[in-house]
Amino acid sequence: MKKKLRVAIIGCGRILPMHAVPATVLEQSELVAVCDIRAERAKAAAEKYGCKAYTDYKDLLKKEKLDAVHVCIPHYLHPIVSEYALSCGVNVLSEKPMAIDYESAEKCVRTAERFGLNYGVILQCRYNKSAQLVKRALLGGRLGKIISARSTLTWTRPDSYYAESDWKGTWDKEGGGVVIDQAIHSMDLVNWFIGDTPVKVDVSIANRGHEIVKVEDSAEGLITYRNGVRYGFYCMNNYGCDEPIEIRLLCEKGKAVLTYDDACISYDDGTNETVVEQGSDIVYEGGKDYWGFQHIKQISQFYNAVLGLEPLEISGREALKIQKLICAVYESGKSGRPVYLNEEKK
Template identity: 35%
Template sequence: MPTAAVIGCGDVSSVHFGAIAKMGDVGLVAVCDSDASRLQAAQAAYGVAGYADHLEMLEAVRPDVVHICTPHHLHASLAADCLERGVNVIVEKPLAHTLEEGRRLVEASTRSTAKIAVCFQNRYNATSQAMRRLLDDGGLGQVLGASATVMWHRTAGYYRDRPWRGTWSEGGGGLMMNQAIHTVDLLQWLVGDVTKVQGHASTRSLAGVIEVEDTAEFIAGHANGATSVFYATLANAVNAPVTLDIVTEKATLSLRGDLTVNYADGTVETVPERTLESGGREYWGVSHELLIKDFYASLGDSMPFWISPAEAQKSLRIVKGIYAQSYPEMYGRIV
């Protein structure tokens, strides 16, 4: 039976703990957090050893898989420490808080015999998988373009509860790094590699609360010649469904929770999304469990996991490219 440990016992760890428990054939053996109260709460809840230092935990417990659910600025260093010791890793998005740290983790993953997955779990959504299949089989013709929106709501209290979220030094950015990066990832994964991006990020509604952006837009050129447009904000009144429209020669694929495919001949097809069964917040999506289960199932083969650091680096480069254009005076500090 493979063993697991979780580093970072804050909000998103709940879906990782839930997925581990639901698999049944994985044993949770340790938790780790630098915050004493969170560590004690996790120890009490799961009945396992607790550690304030991740290196001490790795030495003492030697888990087969470590789940990293920490603030962004710790992702790359913690994951690299695990990989260097031959320990498999599932790390939450984003890959890292800077491009340099992202490159470091990509390099560490190529040197290690251990596996690593980055949690872009929305690729496992029923709708995302259906879009990928439809685009891959060639029946829709060439992709002409795409558009996407993330119209969500965050309050000052959300940032005061976890101050790292609103900073460049620990969050690595705001809206684009913490909320919209999932949709950026889907856009480039479905439409094609992004070869150029022009955009702008700014703080429109939370100035004085955060130092990072709460609103952003961009136009991206893809390797296949398609152009996509993107808009995201945290100033909306509610967390509206993410939208993603892909226009091809023979159909338009429209994601609004469920997927609607409008074919040029008038045929309409609908692909429903699964409902949320695991714990956690609705906007985390429905597919963490699928990604985690798939990762554990892959431990017996020698192939890298398909959502690798090199794959996750693509969305990080897009986001950091927008920051470079929007905050040139801070380029060296935030990119």
């Protein structure tokens, strides 16, 4: 490959290895700089990955001739930094969520489209082998149409977890709790599988087990789609450990059951398809098991899009689908009333 993309990473927190390792090992890219408002963190990351350190992202974007930037900072800052980078002519790959509201996320999408730039959003679980198997079965017609779906997530995020951060567990900086930070991935997968527009979101949220934060640690609800599919979900982070998430799909020609690591499809004709994730040969020092191993696949695909080799798969426009749903979940949960989308109230 002749051209290597000059890339930088803004934010040197816990998620850094999932971006820095791919940026250094993939043949499409050269990691030229990292940036963090904490000088010691930026310096440590720069030394580890062999690049420059910055403490001001505007200074970084001004001085380095970048092709792309990874945005890995607190949620509320995602659209602010992403839009600025896009306005500087730099392609952006943002960690999820795009924002903590819909309007600023949509604004970033419009900015990227206006400048003809790639704006991607990390939803790496779509690249899990389990998710890919189910999506292929749906697109190929072998499972038929989805009739109904459900997802469950029971993880642990004790008060000590939130005490370590100055932004986690806050409405104004993280945007919420278990829904926007943990369940967003499983909810995105179900929304992606269904492939239609939600029209009614009826949700309840509560904080049942935390003392130091006010955001929700429990949520359940029913989401109804234009095509008639009903999706029920439950999530909470008061459990004693991180159990595997589970998604179940009832379809016209069979059933699918999947976690992030494996999937089993049972067809009505008596046949089955299964897949198990084999892990990764790449070591992400400090990475968490629940992040999976697919960041590198999405990052490589994003780089190919920036190089003009293929269309961007998970664009900002695509990510707006789950962003809109998450915002509706919170609107319904906070108000105690159903939220109707793209359809007159019935």
